[in-house]
Amino acid sequence: MSDIATRVWNHKWKIDPIVRSLIDNDFYKLLMCQSIFRNRPDAHVTFSLINRSRNIRLADLIDEGELREQLDHIKSLSLTRGESTFLRGNTFYGKRQMFRSDFMEWFENMRLPDYHLEKRDGQYELTFEGKWHEVMLWEIPALAVLMELRGRAVLHDMRKFELQVLYARAMTKLWEKIGQLNELPHLRIADFGTRRRHSYLWQDWCVQAMVEGLGDKFVGTSNCLIAMKRDLEAIGTNAHELPMVFSALAGNDDELLQAPYKVLADWHEEHEGNLRIILPDTYGTKGFLDRAPDWLAGWTGIRIDSGDPAGGAETAIQWWKDRGEDPTKKLIIFSDGLDTDKIVELHNQFAGRARISFGWGTLLTNDFRGLTPDDGLAPFSMVCKAVSANGNPTVKLSDNPNKAMGPAAEIERYKRVFGVGQQEKMDVIV
Amino acid sequence: MSDIATRVWNHKWKIDPIVRSLIDNDFYKLLMCQSIFRNRPDAHVTFSLINRSRNIRLADLIDEGELREQLDHIKSLSLTRGESTFLRGNTFYGKRQMFRSDFMEWFENMRLPDYHLEKRDGQYELTFEGKWHEVMLWEIPALAVLMELRGRAVLHDMRKFELQVLYARAMTKLWEKIGQLNELPHLRIADFGTRRRHSYLWQDWCVQAMVEGLGDKFVGTSNCLIAMKRDLEAIGTNAHELPMVFSALAGNDDELLQAPYKVLADWHEEHEGNLRIILPDTYGTKGFLDRAPDWLAGWTGIRIDSGDPAGGAETAIQWWKDRGEDPTKKLIIFSDGLDTDKIVELHNQFAGRARISFGWGTLLTNDFRGLTPDDGLAPFSMVCKAVSANGNPTVKLSDNPNKAMGPAAEIERYKRVFGVGQQEKMDVIV
Structure with a gap:
């Protein structure tokens, strides 16, 4: 017996959504979101996708229409009653009511803000601009969508x-x-x-x-x-x-x-x-x-x-x-x-x-390295970062210059202010 | 949506039958069956299970009750309408009506004859005695049941x-x-x-x-x-x-x-x-x-x-x-x-x-060699052979003395009659 209704239901979907819940997200984003919601509710921030693996030409691999459909689906998500109950009622690190009521009320009504998408030189320029505590919630789902769409493109031709x-x-x-x-x-x-x-x-x-x-x-x-x-x-x-x-x-x-x-x-x-x-x-x-x-x-x-x-x-x-x-x-x-x-x-x-x-x-x-003939499913180094705040560029130095980001002049200024000298370069695999 | 009816139906089975069709059998058994049905319908033959891998103590691994349930289930099988249609209508080796009408009429009404089962020294003695063209159809399902029950015994404790x-x-x-x-x-x-x-x-x-x-x-x-x-x-x-x-x-x-x-x-x-x-x-x-x-x-x-x-x-x-x-x-x-x-x-x-x-x-x-820690799923050498016909023991010599079977005196007689000299012994793995 196959369940006819299930099969018909599955075929009704116009797309197969990659991210189907607002809490299909890293827990620390929610913790930070609450903190920002309280301490910096007016900060205006831009998040931007950065594909460090330039040889992976995402815009050639992923159809723009499909990408927009996935991102639009995420924009349509809102916190479900069960998700809200979980966040309000669950014990995190032994503590109940980790998420305050004012935050939960806001989160229950939150929809993710719009995105800006352009193709340039085989890559997608994908940015999210708005209130910090809103745009910051795009980081994880945006990355997950791009990685999974790239995978789907490779899987499409397999038997x-x-x-x-x-x-x-x-x-x-x-x-x-x-x-x-x-x-x-x-x-x-x-x-x-x-x-x-x-x-x-x-x-x-x-x-x-x-x-x-x-x-x-x-x-x-x-x-x-x-x-x-x-x-x-x-x-x-x-x-x-x-x-x-x-x-x-x-x-x-x-x-x-x-x-x-x-x-x-x-x-x-x-x-x-x-x-x-x-x-x-x-x-x-x-x-x-x-x-x-x-x-x-x-x-x-x-x-x-x-x-x-x-x-x-x-x-x-x-x-x-x-x-x-x-x-x-x-x-x-x-x-x-x-x-x-x-x-x-x-x-x-x-x-x-x-x-x-x-x-x-x-x-x-995502360790699919070596599992397809041309290694088309190997993970690559892609991040989605806050690149500016209230009009000022952000900077990250980290302990590996290959992970540094920001305008060159600002990087130099930060290095001077924080007294960072010579650093050891290390390969970034993922 | 899970299909409740399917789930309930699955739980209604008392056993999970291993062989669910009379034609879950080797095609050549059916060809030979038809030939015997025509040429030697009165031959009285005994088939017997022979486990050449004595170190696999099947009677210790397989519960006798479970084995009987599986064999009894096979005895209850009859050719379905669809199976009959397939055998009657299909082209085998380019030829239609490979199976004659008189054979198909008999086969449609056939049930497998009884079996005789005993435990001895950690092994099962399983024999089938009766008309050659009937007992010969036990060979493949009997082997498949024993191999799969032995596998189930090993799989039972895996997570x-x-x-x-x-x-x-x-x-x-x-x-x-x-x-x-x-x-x-x-x-x-x-x-x-x-x-x-x-x-x-x-x-x-x-x-x-x-x-x-x-x-x-x-x-x-x-x-x-x-x-x-x-x-x-x-x-x-x-x-x-x-x-x-x-x-x-x-x-x-x-x-x-x-x-x-x-x-x-x-x-x-x-x-x-x-x-x-x-x-x-x-x-x-x-x-x-x-x-x-x-x-x-x-x-x-x-x-x-x-x-x-x-x-x-x-x-x-x-x-x-x-x-x-x-x-x-x-x-x-x-x-x-x-x-x-x-x-x-x-x-x-x-x-x-x-x-x-x-x-x-x-x-x-069945190449599960090396896939479980103690190699408990590795295949072993088990056959089910005609051991006597109208009261006379059968003999097989083959081109490998390790595959020979029959009483020693009869083996010697056959070797003399067929002029078989020295043969090279080869390991029998499966």
């Missing part, structure tokens, strides 16, 4: 069993990685792979495979919708956009130097425990920590998101020691371009010296 | 994603084999894997993967039900049971020596073209060919099912030359324990010297 074997290979590959990870005692690892996932269904599969394969070692997912559907912990804290926009809004060099701390002072007031995680690399980790106020050393942990991760962790451990803190009580979260070998290496190097945790992203949810 | 990755690995493995085979120009290969398949669903998947992956190089399946469902050619000719039973029915040594030709004389009268395939190894290929009448050299081809396959093919080619036949017009079918490496090797050795074709069995439909 039925080719497709089945493709997914069979991807499943086998992930399962072998999970087996390797499961040998690490006391591992703590989370899914951070929403933005550059192969597809929603695939991310959902990966998360469930992690649950079965790793048990308690898998601590949750950054994807709010999957956390809700699979009864998992939603994971995340804050991101570079906070110091970047705060810095762009700074009136002068002195305010600029203080901006990364000012934004964390707001956060300090709003959150405690596992949400007090320092992301120190926006303008160079070393200078940030050297100048940091002592209350920051009291925070729960640090997230290492660029540069040499072992070096970053050593820097953090030394810093805590210098500030009289016990590193073994601190949390170090690695989240930059991880794959199993690197996770095993970092785990073996730092287990016992600090509490450590891993945010595994693209190579969890 | 959901473990299972999914198991099948993902098996799919990947087969797809890689298919890719390797697809590089052979003018390959002709068929599925011969019903009897020792992992499961019905898996055989069905393998066949469909062969269709997509090999196109015209895949010439059909021995499984009559799958041929019907997937619109493929049903493939097969005749098997050892014909000369074995005819030989057991022989009154003396002279009749014995003629029995293997007598059975083919019947076949010669009934069939032509691609169904005229010699299976020469029952009592030694060399002697069989040396003594063969000239009309046999006029047959379409030969099937090599034991011994060194290249040696067997060379013997056949030389024999045709000696009899004034052109080997390049003859068909050689390899069907013994094949896997891709052997297929590639034989193809490269004989392509152009004869028309060649492969009947790929167990390592097509």
